Amino acid sequence: MLEMERDSDSKSRVQSSNSPSSSSNNNNGNVQRSKSFAFRAPQENFTIQDFELGKIYGVGSYSKVVRAKKKDTGIVYALKIMDKKFITKENKTAYVKLERIVLDQLDHPGIVRLFFTFQDNYSLYMALESCEGGELFDQITRKGRLSEDEARFYAAEVVDALEYIHSMGLIHRDIKPENLLFTADGHIKIADFGSVKPMQDSCITVLPNAASDDKACTFVGTAAYVPPEVLNSSPATFGNDLWALGCTLYQMLSGTSPFKDASEWLIFQRIIARDLRFPDYFSEEARDLIDHLLDIDPSRRPGAGRGGYAVLKNHPFFEGVDWKNLRGETPPKLVLEPMAQSSDNDHDHDPGSPFNPTHIGDSSMTQNDGNVGVSSSAESTSHITRLASIDSFDSKWQQFLDPGESVVMISMVKKLQKLTSKKVQLILTNRPKLIYVDPSKLMVKGNIIWSDNTDDLSVQVTSPSHFKICTPKKVRSFEDVKQRAWQWKKAIESLQNQ
Numbered sequence: 001m002l003e004m005e006r007d008s009d010s011k012s013r014v015q016s017s018n019s020p021s022s023s024s025n026n027n028n029g030n031v032q033r034s035k036s037f038a039f040r041a042p043q044e045n046f047t048i049q050d051f052e053l054g055k056i057y058g059v060g061s062y063s064k065v066v067r068a069k070k071k072d073t074g075i076v077y078a079l080k081i082m083d084k085k086f087i088t089k090e091n092k093t094a095y096v097k098l099e100r101i102v103l104d105q106l107d108h109p110g111i112v113r114l115f116f117t118f119q120d121n122y123s124l125y126m127a128l129e130s131c132e133g134g135e136l137f138d139q140i141t142r143k144g145r146l147s148e149d150e151a152r153f154y155a156a157e158v159v160d161a162l163e164y165i166h167s168m169g170l171i172h173r174d175i176k177p178e179n180l181l182f183t184a185d186g187h188i189k190i191a192d193f194g195s196v197k198p199m200q201d202s203c204i205t206v207l208p209n210a211a212s213d214d215k216a217c218t219f220v221g222t223a224a225y226v227p228p229e230v231l232n233s234s235p236a237t238f239g240n241d242l243w244a245l246g247c248t249l250y251q252m253l254s255g256t257s258p259f260k261d262a263s264e265w266l267i268f269q270r271i272i273a274r275d276l277r278f279p280d281y282f283s284e285e286a287r288d289l290i291d292h293l294l295d296i297d298p299s300r301r302p303g304a305g306r307g308g309y310a311v312l313k314n315h316p317f318f319e320g321v322d323w324k325n326l327r328g329e330t331p332p333k334l335v336l337e338p339m340a341q342s343s344d345n346d347h348d349h350d351p352g353s354p355f356n357p358t359h360i361g362d363s364s365m366t367q368n369d370g371n372v373g374v375s376s377s378a379e380s381t382s383h384i385t386r387l388a389s390i391d392s393f394d395s396k397w398q399q400f401l402d403p404g405e406s407v408v409m410i411s412m413v414k415k416l417q418k419l420t421s422k423k424v425q426l427i428l429t430n431r432p433k434l435i436y437v438d439p440s441k442l443m444v445k446g447n448i449i450w451s452d453n454t455d456d457l458s459v460q461v462t463s464p465s466h467f468k469i470c471t472p473k474k475v476r477s478f479e480d481v482k483q484r485a486w487q488w489k490k491a492i493e494s495l496q497n498q
Helices: 020-027 084-089 093-105 136-143 148-167 239-254 264-273 284-293 309-313 323-328 381-393 395-400 485-496
Strands: 051-059 063-070 076-083 114-119 123-129 180-182 188-190 407-416 421-429 433-438 443-448 458-461 466-470 475-479
Touching: 051 076, 076 084, 084 093, 084 123, 093 114, 093 123, 136 180, 136 239, 148 188, 148 239, 148 309, 148 323, 239 284, 264 395, 395 421, 395 433, 407 485, 421 485, 458 485, 466 485
Parallel strands: none
Antiparallel strands: 051 063, 063 076, 076 123, 114 123, 180 188, 407 421, 407 475, 421 433, 433 443, 458 466, 466 475
16 A cells, blocks of 8 residues: 655654765756655644544545544644545556655745644545635635735735745646635635646755656646646746746636636647737736736746846736735735635535545545535525535636636536437536536537526436436436436526526
8 A cells, every 4th residue: 555654764854965865966956855854744643533524625636625623632624635546546656745745845824734644544644734714716706806906915925935935946837726725814825736846956855756757848737827838848947837827817807717718728729829818907017917927938927037036026016015024914805605604613514515434444535526516405596506616626617617607516427318328527507507518628518508497498307317408409318327316407497496
């Protein structure tokens, strides 16, 4: 089984930088590596039963992040739970170890902190700082778009943290609103270092078995925020994160990403062509900063070129920002999730999205397919919308939404035809809109014409897992293997009756 720290002595010290082996590495321009390492965040002998599990914060390809309260201390963590079997099968071991080691060595108020790790036969666990304010993505969604003052404050805090990350010789490679989290009082922290890349002159000590074997030009990250040089297979630089910062600032101010399109391929074409259009309400300062951050040449982006971060911080958009006291400033007021209760209640989680403790201690934790739905007792539209708000975790489905639009229900289903069946992602939004998407090509394969009239749009349930969506011109048959046919019927009819 995968061991997170078997190959290192957690109580030993990092080899001296003036040792022969270290000097040799530094002279060759390689990332500093050591066979021994003193972990600041220890590996503990805890078990999952030592924690009370709450709502799911996020879901990835081989992990879930769950709100977890330590039973004996009452301290709340964001517990990242990683499936060992999947990590080993997909050759992600080096990435996981690198994330753990990098987080252990980073120390900045704008970066999520790692407190400790533990493991069992099936899972690895990282206890991270719990950011109770949620994702920046959720704030953009709830507000439609942010004011320029709000965007300036948040962008400044991201710039401050990125300057530190880059000074350590690291590229984050996945800066986006979903990975920018709020503390309870509204300050930004950068999370998710699963794609991090140490540069040759990195200050981070990397264990030999924790160095990712990909090259710096390897495609990682999220389609809408990937810079053109990565799409053209050029080596990654600090400018990659600054491009993503420009995309994020654009999304804060407009409510949508600058290169949004109907498919991942079309997004890439727009990025390569730099098909960039600014809304009229952007100020000249905001437009100028974004325009420079989204420069095709990464060396010309503010923060990456001559003058470094001083050029970025001195841009007119940031006029009035007190860079020395960012964390001491009063942040903008957060908009809470509708019907949200006090976070003091550890069971304050979406009733449609509790973490299932039975997934712990067995090998059944599988890759997320975006399944989010309504409970059978959900009768009101507001309740359904609230349940679906947790689907911001997987950003690949967000490209099919308009600004301010939210998912009501989504799941992977089989679209049944006479002789064949095909997996599709069925998505119902509050617009209302009902579409199904090819999950491999990320293309809309069908748009079911909406109607509040049940004569023009109706749902027939033939079994707990089978249902038909009927329109005057076409009847589409679906199979939901998780037996939510009645939930789909209730969700659609609730929107028709609102």
